[in-house]
Amino acid sequence: DGGITQSPKYLFRKEGQNVTLSCEQNLNHDAMYWYRQDPGQGLRLIYYSQIVNDFQKGDIAEGYSVSREKKESFPLTVTSAQKNPTAFYLCASSRGQGKTGELFFGEGSRLTVL
Amino acid sequence: GNSVTQMEGPVTLSEEAFLTINCTYTATGYPSLFWYVQYPGEGLQLLLKATKADDKGSNKGFEATYRKETTSFHLEKGSVQVSDSAVYFCALSGWDSSASKIIFGSGTRLSIRP
Numbered sequence: 001d002g003g004i005t006q007s008p009k010y011l012f013r014k015e016g017q018n019v020t021l022s023c024e025q026n027l028n029h030d031a032m033y034w035y036r037q038d039p040g041q042g043l044r045l046i047y048y049s050q051i052v053n054d055f056q057k058g059d060i061a062e063g064y065s066v067s068r069e070k071k072e073s074f075p076l077t078v079t080s081a082q083k084n085p086t087a088f089y090l091c092a093s094s095r096g097q098g099k100t101g102e103l104f105f106g107e108g109s110r111l112t113v114l
Numbered sequence: 115g116n117s118v119t120q121m122e123g124p125v126t127l128s129e130e131a132f133l134t135i136n137c138t139y140t141a142t143g144y145p146s147l148f149w150y151v152q153y154p155g156e157g158l159q160l161l162l163k164a165t166k167a168d169d170k171g172s173n174k175g176f177e178a179t180y181r182k183e184t185t186s187f188h189l190e191k192g193s194v195q196v197s198d199s200a201v202y203f204c205a206l207s208g209w210d211s212s213a214s215k216i217i218f219g220s221g222t223r224l225s226i227r228p
Binding site: 004033042056058094102103 | 120148150155156157158159160163203205215216217218219220221
């Protein structure tokens with residue numbers, strides 16, 4: 001079935017460690033996104049990519065990095081520079097290019113820093 | 115920049131009650147507007163959308179009308195069910211170069227009592 005797969009679903013990290021969250025889509029979508037969800041704050045955009053080998057910072061990019069080497073993959077690295085990384089991370093994709101339509105979301109990855 | 119403001123929750127209603135969740139936006143030009151729903155433990159999924167002024171989006175008994183004059187996109191349902199308990203997000207996609215940067219409101223948690 002077509003969709004977005006995020007892994008791992010749950011992840012624990014010690015302070016000072018980098019961690020990479022995987023996001024893969026088989027919808028042939030051009031655009032992919034990473035959002036962070038915290039209680040009471042809704043979704044905040046971390047990074048987005050409209051096309052392979054190109055990406056833009058969202059509203060809260062500090063302490064995160066991404067790559068877009070393949071159309072179907074958009075991994076997010078949470079670095080040790082991110083001061084408060086414990087959160088629920090959501091990856092999404094859309095057809096992109098111009099007037100954006102529906103976003104398709106993965107089931108999320110919950111990161112806990114111990 | 116673009117922004118979305120939603121009424122704060124949580125909202126608790128009895129089954130078969132009428133629901134309104136307010137959403138207003140700030141954007142230049144002609145954004146597209148969306149309502150997404152997040153059920154417990156899941157990612158978000160599109161509930162309905164409207165891409166131009168006076169459009170009405172509808173799905174699963176929910177409706178929202180794109181009101182450019184009041185910059186609003188309020189979500190309504192005439193008779194809610196327990197299964198409607200979820201978090202609802204209003205979202206906006208700009209019409210220009212910001213089209214790929216989708217902005218979400220803070221979310222409204224809805225609980226329906228049997």
